[in-house]
Amino acid sequence: MTWTVGLSYLVLGVYGFTLITGLPANLLAFYTFLLKVRQHPTPIDVLLLSLTISDLIFLFFLPFRMVEAANMKWTLPYFLCPLSGFIFYSIICNSVFHLTAISVERYLGVAFPIKYKLKRSPRGAFITAVMFWSVSMMHCSIVYFMQYGSYLNLTDASKRNTCYQEFSEDQLKILLPFRLELSFVFFFFPFFICCFCYIKCILILSRLSNVNAKKRHRAIGMALGTLLVFAICFMPFNISHVQGFIEGYSPEWRDHALLSSTLNACLDPFVFYFSSSALRQTFKSVLEALVRRLLRPCFHSALYCLSLNRARAEEKTQSTDDSIR
Template sequence: MPKMGHLLLSVHIATFLTALPGNVLAFHALLRQVRRRHPTPADVLLLNLATSNLMFLLALLPFKLNEAAESDRLPCFPCTVASFLTCLAVCTGALFLAAVSVDRYLAVAFPLGYYVARRPRHAAMASVVLWAVSSLNLGVAYAIEWWINKGDGGDGAKKNNTTPVPLPPTTPRPSLTCYLNPNADQLGVLVRVRLEVFVVLFGLPLLVCCFCYVNVVLVWARLPNAGRRRRLRAVGQALGTLWVFALCLGPYGVCRVVGAVRQDDGSGWSEVALLAGSFNACLDLVVFYFSSAAVRSSLNSCFKRCLIRAAEAKPFITIR
């Protein structure tokens, strides 16, 4: 495995170990909140966002560990499923971030109508629609990739019309990736589908988030009786969400546009873009913290318990 591959794997493992405990805690807090009698629509949307983060973490790391093992190349079907789940989690996370921003905008800009008409079942129905839209768009893209792979004669050595030969111990093995080598006609279809996925699952959610959070900050700034803490919470939520789009989801979506412009499959930079997308699971904790009182309470209590246990664990020093 090349040095760059070792570096990427190390970052993926560090992201997994950092993001998994926080997302599990947020998922548990939001699930308890949703199971109560009067959950809010934001709780339902944030629960789905935490679910997409956990799916991303659990689908990505085993896939990368298999690549690091430098064993045989994954068969086509497991490779496609793992890649589909990873992309589904990233794209669905972008849609739910946009849905949370719409919920916050309606609550601030139209408070009376929002509090009269809000129902948790509306958020649940919207969640089902968002999962369906993301699954259908990515399903079409991966169905085309599957068709391309079958058209090229299968996976692994069959795609390149070569016979697998055992490598000597001193010979570096090829990079274990799942990207295809489509011909010109197939690439034209694949690039157009990926560009449509970028517009629907990245471009539109980004525009919605920018519009909603800019207006949320402006409304809070105009309210004379708004508390300083509530204003800072609104600004923190807006900056956290836009930071997630810029740092994490942006590179993952831009690589699709660059691939469409350059007319290639984007395999040269998709690994780095996926690495940036993995930080999404970490930075979403900022959105959870500023958006949900249940998550704030759980994180604060967990932090206080850790401090108490650290203070109680006094070292025993024996002087002879």
């Protein structure tokens, strides 16, 4: 990435929007799912809690990238560069796995409601989440290999002012095939599973006459929300992997595609909203409290104006009566 003033503003704008919108939404989701898991956990609650924690970690490390964009070079201690990159890419891969698992859980619950209800367990969802975290982090540990590999990197780390951007030909020979493998494991195959599960869910619910319209609309909303996250956040970045492998170098637009991946942290709460009735209730309670708080000063002001006008009217009536007498 060649930094320019315009690009710096664009990156800061996207990262800032993600942080401002994603942080409160994910904190609210974390509070809701944590209470739900402690009281009466279900597999989807465990998966949603794990995904929320993933997004919060991502948002915590996002300011490091914002500092780089503001200075248009890497000025922080260099050990934070591979660490932030490792977290950045691991969370993207981890989110894809979690969203796919949620789609599978929803499909099994709709297609096999009785059998799946008897066999599902929060413990299985917890083990699955741990596996997702482990696989994602093991794959993305290549960031450290690329940054600190002694025979690949000849420049002293302390003297670099770029972060995971410049690669030699020897590095690209390893990195480009690895990115292609990542695109299939962490995007194309999961995306196919999500499409299959949600399309089947919608078809099954549309055939059931006893399913109310609200539940059907929530299922459609969750399906569209998840597929929207895949299309906006993950598809451009993974297509750049395929193009880079075919052409033998990283395409210039890859960094812009990576920029859209950050929006995942603020779009995930939409999936949470359609997936959890507890979160919908929490959002509703918080929204009502905010509305009451915002309208209270206006209400008091209206009452004050009304009482003031009434007092003036009474005073005018009294003065009129006095003049008549």
